[in-house]
Amino acid sequence: MLGRGVYPEIHYADVMKPFVQLVNRVLLLLLLSGSVWADDPVEVDVFTSGTGGYDTFRIPAVVGAADGTLLAFAEGRVGGRGDSGNIDLVLRRSADGGRTWTPLQVVWDDEGNTCGNPCPVLDATTGRIHLLMTRNLGTDHESRIIDQTSTGTRTVWVSTSDDHGVSWSEPREITATTKQPDWTWYATGPGNGIQLRAGDHAGRLVIPCDHIEAGTKKYFSHVIVSDDHGATWRLGGSTPTDQLNECAVAELPNGELLLNMRNYDRSKRTRALSRSTDGGEHWSAVERHPGLPEPICQASMIAIEKGGRLVFSNPASSEGRVAMTVRTSEDGGRTWSAGTLLHTGPSAYSSLVDLGRDRVGCLHECGDAHPYERIRFESVRLPATSSPRPASE
DSSP, rough: OTTTTTTTOOHHHHHHHHHHHHHHHHHHHHHTTTTGTTTTTOOOEEEEEEEETTTTEEEEEEOTTTSOOOOEEEEEESSOOSSSSSSSEEEEEEESTTTOOOOEEEEEEOSSEEEEEEEEOOTTTTOOEEEEEEEEOTTHHHHHHHOOSSSSOOOEEEESSSTTTTSSOOOOOOOHHHHHHTTTEEEEESSEEEEEETTTEEETEEEEEEEEETTTTEEEEEEEEESEEEEOOOTEEOOOOOOOEEEEEEEOOTSSSEEEEEOOOOOOEEEEEEEEESSTEEEEEEEEEEEEESSSSOEEEEETTTTTTTEEEEEEESSSSEEEEEEEETTTSSSSOOOOEEEEEEEEEEEEEEEEEEEEEEEEEEEESSSSSEEEEEEEESSOOOOOOOTTT
16 A cells, blocks of 8 residues: 555545635626626616706717726716806716716816716727717806807817726817807717718717807707718717707617607607718718607617617607606617606606616606606616517507
């Protein structure tokens, strides 16, 4: 019989130790990336009105950075719920798919002036995030800007981040190349911009916007674009008809762009759609879509699965700002699913982001007594295939 001095005793724990260490490292990486919880639902209040020195948080916008970090933007309204006055552009970031968020950071505080309408876009080529915004004097109200009796007017600005939202450049004004002299009111987004993937305009950054003409006071949707990775910005096309403003844009697999717009035609409480085949330079005749009811409110739309599926969110009611709902379309926005209801009560603005694995995140305004009590981030699992509604419904 061989003694222990010839063959040392082997302990099971010693043999398994390297394997256990390897498994633990893999699990840690998965936990940090959020993959372990990828299928778990997320529902987190990111901004709560009455906290952080702000009376109200409004106007959500969310975008995914190149490293997977989620950036949630909002307007931090100091003096009240209204659209004018002392308003800062604020941000929180999440590295785990929206489950936890960093402390509030201020991207732009221009003393007592109004900084808002966040509309971020990721340039996938450079990894840079461009944040388009608007500004006006805090003492100037929208009605006076439209009437041209205000001290100043609305101006257009951009700030950038090269470290996934940790720090931001000093805002740079681009009004001269993105706003016509006879336009009064102006808004970027709010929500998100896109970068075109294919065709003659591949790489182009496109930001959905809206404006009001002086004199006629007509509302139009339009886009601004950059073909040099954000170094310069210029006007794209405007819609051929009015009674439209806040809008969202998405690229379809055939390269066509779809513009989904807030509709002021009170006889048709539904969303308005327009299309472009030249990268946003021109837009088709506007159609009101009966499958997308709205109470006259902002909404969000993104393309996922390389543009093969559209996802849309809004308060899905023609009666009032309630019932935040997420819908899908498999045919370029011609028909839409019945949707998933996120919040039955008061709801208003929203912003969508692709989380991968048939999931999207929806950053949306909601509350119990009114829609502006909080801005919540919620993950939504999309159906494998949607059930389109007939366009005539």
